[in-house]
Amino acid sequence: MRIKLDNRTPFLTADIRAIVRAAAKAxxxxxxxxxxxxxxxxWHVTGWAYYxxxxxxxxxxxxxxxxxxxxxxxxxxxxxxxELMHTLGVRHADMTSDQRRCTAAFGAFAAELPLRxxxxxxxxxxxxxxxxxxxxxxxxVAKRAAHARAMxxxxxxxxxxxxxxERIEAALAAAARLGGQNPVDFSPRGWQMxxxxxxxxx
Ligand SMILES: [Zn+2]
Numbered sequence: 001m002r003i004k005l006d007n008r009t010p011f012l013t014a015d016i017r018a019i020v021r022a023a024a025k026a027x028x029x030x031x032x033x034x035x036x037x038x039x040x041x042x043w044h045v046t047g048w049a050y051y052x053x054x055x056x057x058x059x060x061x062x063x064x065x066x067x068x069x070x071x072x073x074x075x076x077x078x079x080x081x082x083e084l085m086h087t088l089g090v091r092h093a094d095m096t097s098d099q100r101r102c103t104a105a106f107g108a109f110a111a112e113l114p115l116r117x118x119x120x121x122x123x124x125x126x127x128x129x130x131x132x133x134x135x136x137x138x139x140x141v142a143k144r145a146a147h148a149r150a151m152x153x154x155x156x157x158x159x160x161x162x163x164x165x166e167r168i169e170a171a172l173a174a175a176a177r178l179g180g181q182n183p184v185d186f187s188p189r190g191w192q193m194x195x196x197x198x199x200x201x202x
Contacts, residue, residue, distance in 0.1 A: 001021075001024060001025065001029070001031065001032060001033070002032040002033075003017055003020050003021070003024075003033050003035065004032070004033070004034045004035070004112050005020075005035050005037060006035070006037065007037045008035045008036070008037060008038050008039065009037050009039050009065050009119055010117045010118055010119060011037070011065060011115055011116065011178070012077070012114075012115070012116050012117070013038070013112070013119070015114050015115045015116055016035075016037055016063075016115070016127050018113055018114075019076055019077050019110050019113055019115065020033070020080055020084075021074065022077060022109050022110050023077050023080040023081040023084055023107075023109070023110065023111075024084055026151050027075075027081050027084050027085050028087065028088070029057060029060065029084040029085075029087060029088055029142035030057070030058060031052070031056075031057030031058075031082075031087070032061055033060075033061060033087070033183070034061070035060075035061045035062070035063060036060075036061070036062045036063070037062075037063045037064075037065060038062065038063075038065075039064065039065060039066075040064035040065055040066040042066060042071075043066050043068060044066060045063075045064065045065060045066060045069060045072065045074060045078075045079045045081045046063075046064045046079065047061060047062055047063045047074045047082070047083045047084035047103070048061070048062050048083065049061040049062070049085075049086040049087050049193060050072055050084055050086070050087065051082070051087070051089055051091075052086075052087045052089050053088070053089040053158060054088055054089055057087045057088055058086070058087040059087070060087075061080075061083045061084070061087065061093050062083075063076075063079065063080060063083070069115055070085075070114075070115045070116060070117065070170050071108075072104070073106055073110050073111060073112075073113050073114070073115045074104035074105075074107035074108055074110055074111040075102060075107055076107065076108025076110065076115060077107030077108075077109055077113070077158065078098075078099075078103060078104065078106040078107030078110075079097070079102045079107070080107075080110075081102075081106065081107060081109075082095075082099060082100075082102045082106075085099065088095060095155050110187075113194060113200075117202050125127050128163045133153075137178075138179075138194055141178055142181070144146050144171075144175060145172055145175045145176075146191065148168045148171050148175070149165070149172070151168055152165060152168045152169070152172075
């Protein structure tokens with residue numbers, strides 16, 4: 001039995017495959033299967049399958065997994081087994097109540113199997129991808145200090161800008177005192193761009 005999975009959910013393909021294998025064993029399905037696995041819109045595990053025959057099993061199944069699927073693997077197993085039964089030609093009228101309703105009791109064979117989200121086993125995000133509030137504060141203060149320094153350099157070329165220089169130096173001192181703790185409050189009053197100054201890009 002070959003199982004071709006087209007998995008478009010966050011759940012691990014290997015985990016889904018193991019559940020399908022267990023379900024196939026439970027209902028005696030042996031034929032190759034092509035299974036589309038997609039996200040369910042609601043909260044229920046659902047699916048559909050083509051009808052086949054015992055001697056000529058249908059191949060195609062669609063399985064829809066809700067976000068909570070990892071917490072109800074027995075139900076996922078029950079739905080997979082139910083759909084596999086359809087590929088064997090079994091109709092609802094021929095099923096037991098548990099098989100028809102895909103109860104956890106019917107899917108008990110899968111109850112202990114994992115159904116993990118791929119992000120749950122992926123390597124943690126690189127630290128530089130996550131900027132903490134403190135890091136963001138430090139970055140904003142550094143950016144504003146760089147802007148102030150650039151303005152200072154320009155202002156220094158003309159003595160008539162002496163007052164501006166004083167303000168900017170006060171702003172720089174304020175930035176140093178803040179040390180990245182509270183950049184939101186870093187706004188030197190009365191500090192205005194002079195004509196010809198340019199806002200630095202971020
Ligand atoms: Zn059905």
